[in-house]
Amino acid sequence: xxxxxxxxxxxxxxxxxxxxxxxxxxxxxxxxxxxxxxxxxxxxxxxxxxxxxxxxxxxxxxxxxxxxxxxxxxxxxxxxxxxxxxxxxxxxxxxxxxxxxxxxxxxxx
Numbered sequence: 001x002x003x004x005x006x007x008x009x010x011x012x013x014x015x016x017x018x019x020x021x022x023x024x025x026x027x028x029x030x031x032x033x034x035x036x037x038x039x040x041x042x043x044x045x046x047x048x049x050x051x052x053x054x055x056x057x058x059x060x061x062x063x064x065x066x067x068x069x070x071x072x073x074x075x076x077x078x079x080x081x082x083x084x085x086x087x088x089x090x091x092x093x094x095x096x097x098x099x100x101x102x103x104x105x106x107x108x109x
Contacts, residue, residue, distance in 0.1 A: 004074075004079070004082045004083075007067070007070050007074070007082075007083065008082075008083060008084075008087075010063065010066070010067060010070075011067055011083060011084075011087050011088070011091060012087070013063060014060065014063045014064050014067050014091050014094075015087060015090060015091065016056070017056045017057065017059055017060030017063055017064075018060055018064070018090065018091065018094040020052075020053045020056035020057045020060065021056075021057040021060045021094065021098060023053050023057075024053050024054055024057035025057075025101075027050065027053065060094070060098060061095065061098045061099065061102060064091050064092075064094060064095035064098065065095060067088075067091050068091065068092060068095060071083060071088050071091075071092075
């Protein structure tokens, strides 16, 4: 039972990291647009926040991969109803999107 609580906790941490990944993508698009328009980088700078978001965004791919391994183990031992289904689906979808973004998309640019 304690192991399941730890897995649920890290699943929620993965969801927070996924949110940071989405914020990272938005900030990246805004900066790219501003640089192409000749306006420079973002005018509003909050020390530490951007770096934290980027760090959590990059860590999210590893946390999601570890969570999917845990989900696979739970599924194999037939304890699939212990983890909220929506959380597992979102983490899986975000892992696929992150894999595409970091490895496939950048390899073709």
